[in-house]
Amino acid sequence: MINSISLRFGLWFAGFGILASVVTAAVSYHESRGLLAESAERELATTTQILTREFSSSIDEITKDVLFLSSIPQTAGYFEADNKQVLSAQLKDIFKQKLSLNPSYFQVRFIGAGNFGRELIRVDRVSDGLIAIPTASLEEKSHYPYVFRTLRLKAGESYLSDVDIHNEKGVELGQHQPTLKIASPVFANGKALGLVVVNVGLERLFSQMQADLPEGVAIYLANQKGDYLVNPNPDKQFGFHFGHRYLMQRDFPQMEVLFNDLQPRTFVLDPSALYKFERAVSFTPLFYGPKSSPKMAVLGLSSPLPSLSHIMDSLAGSMIKVCLALSLFGLLTSLFFAKVLSQPIRNMVTAVNSFSQGKLPAAQLLPSERKDEIGLLANTFKAMSRQINKQIVELKDNEINLRHMASHDSLTGLPNRSLFLEQLRGSIHRAQTQQQSLAVVFIDLDNFKQVNDNLGHEAGDLLLKQVATVLRDAIRSGDSVARFAGDEFMLALESISDPEEANEVVNTVLRRLAQEVSLGVHIQPVYASVGISMYPADGDDPELLVRNADVAMYQAKSKGRNQFSYYALELPSATG
Template identity: 35%
Template sequence: MIRPGLTFKLSILLACIGVLASGATGYYTYRANRTMLVNEAGQSLLTSTELLGQRFSAAIDDVGADALVLASLPSTANVVQTDNGLGANAPREQLAQVYASFMVHHPEDLQIRLITRKHYGLELIRFDRDADGLMRVEGNSLQEKGQFAYVFDTLAFSPGRIYTSPITVNHEYGTHAAEGKPTLRLGTPIADASGTVVGVVIIDIDLAGLLNRLQSDLPSDYRFYLANEWGDFLVHPDASKTFGFDKGRRVLMQDSFSATKPLFDQATSEVLLNGLVQPGQAAGQVLAFVRRPFGSSEGSRFIVLGLARPLQDVLSGATQLGNRIIRMVLIFSVLALFLAILFARALTKPLHILAYAATHLFAEHAMETLPLKRTDEIGILARCFDRLRREIKSQMDVLHNKQRELVHLATHDGLTGLPNRMLFMQKIEAAIAEATRREEGLAVLFVDLDRFKQINDQFGHSIGDKVLAAVAHRLTQVLCSADVAARLGGDEFIVLIEGPRSAEAAPGIASRIIGALNEELLIDGHSMTVGASIGISQFPDDGATAEELLLNADAAMYAAKSDGRCAYLRYRDVIEARKLKREQASEGATEGREAEPTA
């Protein structure tokens, strides 16, 4: 009997979707109504934001116009050319009254200054706003401002142009009420009769006060955002996020609302966000952002203004209208959820089993739970997966065996099966490190066969190879399991003896090796005796490195071979014998010199 497959189950699911179509239609009607309200709210916010930006630009342009008026007064150029700010000066006092009048009628102005090009940009007239009203700074309290960008940049302008500074927090010395406030500076150059720029007029604007005045008529549920041309928040509902660049941590609008990045790249001039379409960007809000240039003469400065309205307020009118539709949608949603759970459990359970088996590919218990007996598509998939797993396991076993064989071939002699020179050097270096740590010794025995060349020449290389294999076998029989024997090449073998016993055991082991190799060998019906000469070096007396120990053991072996084959010598005995010969030769030479006069 064929059980229903996925096609049948999906058909049942589509039938359920058809039953739920009427409820879904009502739900999406409600959603469409919500979308329409949000779009209308967005357009309204965008219009309000643009209007607010226009009012801001107009207010800045008005301050710029005031600066042009002050700079164009006939007495202004005369004062900046002839005055040094000290002592009585009637034209300066008359001009100061005009500046004071401008400050009285423009409450957003924090400071007005007349600065001459001479005397390192000295302030000639300066009015500050403090807690008690206007304050005039005079005499020695006037400061040199030629090093500030808003002075030397404005001096570089041609007459009639307006310099607009970046929006910053005022930290200049002696700024009175302006200290620590967000400030925008506007400046314009002062020219003499010949058109030469001789000074500047600088007006500092209380940006916070200006913005408070501009947004005073906004609805109470509107939230206002303002950022400078780099994206730093100047106004934010959370006051701790404003002017972050002045507090050592920048909080940028494009980081908080990534969709506004094109505004700062000047790729677009307005952005609309709403929480229905972009919940990640505008969670629970509808927002409108507008890039607005200001400073009419230059246009190089701009701000980004934003207005936000809670999504809940926007959708309040649709709540009652959609109550019945929402109740209907909720009922069908519960039903759809119940069906989805049943279908998902039935469909994904075998898939979970397959996923677990895939992540535990070689675990037998995972394979036992595979739905191999199912007759639908999942059963076919499980059986295919099981066959694939068995094939992979078989291939992996073969690969691991080949890998082990390659490692063995790389580190062992192919003829005798003993470790080769490379593996032996690794073992002796490790043994030296361990002996150094434990403050113990070790011994190296260099074994060279005495009559192998004659055997090779007499019986051929085939017999010679079998002789080497037999020698290796006898070496392993003589040695303990902890000792290491290796073939260096040709008829040379090497033995490593570790531990505290190495010093005393080395001569005895050398004797056993010589005895074993002096025993008769029977190879392919040929009887022969190999014999061996052995040199012994010990760590640390005869060398501190593997190379030194091998070299000294080799030297001792050659000494043993020269003294007579089938013998062993320790390297220290070779050294002592050489020393004794030198002493005897020296004594003989001395006796000869003493006997010469007598003769």
């Protein structure tokens, strides 16, 4: 009987069935695990890069604010002015506006080079609002690096401190919190006679970065030496400040090489005593601050992979059951397996190999209509492949959504500051090629804070959405619109052959905004102050045109609001 061809073929086929089942399980397990892990790594790396750009962009925007404050007429002309009290009052109002618009700022100061670096003006954020410090309480700061190093800089340059714990006395909210100081010198008659410095509270920025991440994703941030600035374990944060060194490269040995070659690293960590599930981690170097002396940090994200472990455990159990069933069934029905089931099994192997190579298996290769163990195996494989493909599609959709969120305002759907500057750069290039003019329009809503205070933030949000709709409808085809921050909007008007064309668009915007709009049960007219800068007369790069339009907007606001003003026409002496 042992010499029977049927029995021998049956035994051989049973062995082949076991082998095929094991191969199927192993290939499916390996390829599925690798595919899910790679997808998680790609998504995490994309998220890390987006956070890196957001952090760098935040520092750049703060630096622009400092450079703007150090170059406005009120600071540059303070040292030679006879009406210092008037300029002092104006600067206090400007500082308060910056603090109101930027919740991460907890202090703005104007410091003179004389009198041992005595503070001239200081506005602090306190628990119940903003306060200008009385003259008698101002302090001497010449012994701090951010003072004497900033005074050595050239006009238009900025100083960026290391991230550290703030220990200066006299600050209510920023004391013993992570802070960053950004300063720029104030020049008059070719000499640095003072500086403007902004103290940035990083705790709010770090909290916002964590809040923007999916649940369960941990964030790490270290300085150029690897000392933790942000860590899921608060005891490791700023350990160097208290005499302890907690280094990122010690916790993640794979990271050691990153501090040498400055290349991003993404990998999967096995379960440990602290973490039950596998973790995908991604680290990337982060450069921020002035190009002449940039600062470096390392940003990292860690995401658990419980779904991967669950899927793999379920798949392994299913494969074992299928292997045992096929073995027993093959021994008892050798001839049936030999004649009927050999071809379907080969088809299954082909389908598995196709899937392991990243191709979708042909439907006819999977005998899913069968009601036996082969059908169960086919349906299990089909369900597994559909689940994995669905997760891949979801990961790609999430990646697209993250890119859109990084470049658009979440409330109005308009492009944000970074996307607008990119679009404006393209508009400038087209205007230069076609030898045409370009208008940059800075729109600031008047008394928007009163709407939030009197009607509530929901009414304020509704107002911003309606303003965005008006701006979309008012601009011409080919023009750009964006929400910069808060109640600030920007327009880029291309192909401007005469200022009257820009006047017509701006007048249309002001007229339509002045119409009363419905905010729930309230009726509210909208007014705005508008500043306009022209390319190439007022600048040839996006940042300069936006800054000049901002200056022109303040001129319009000072003339009574709900007006517009041109930078070149209002400030003829500002060039040079």
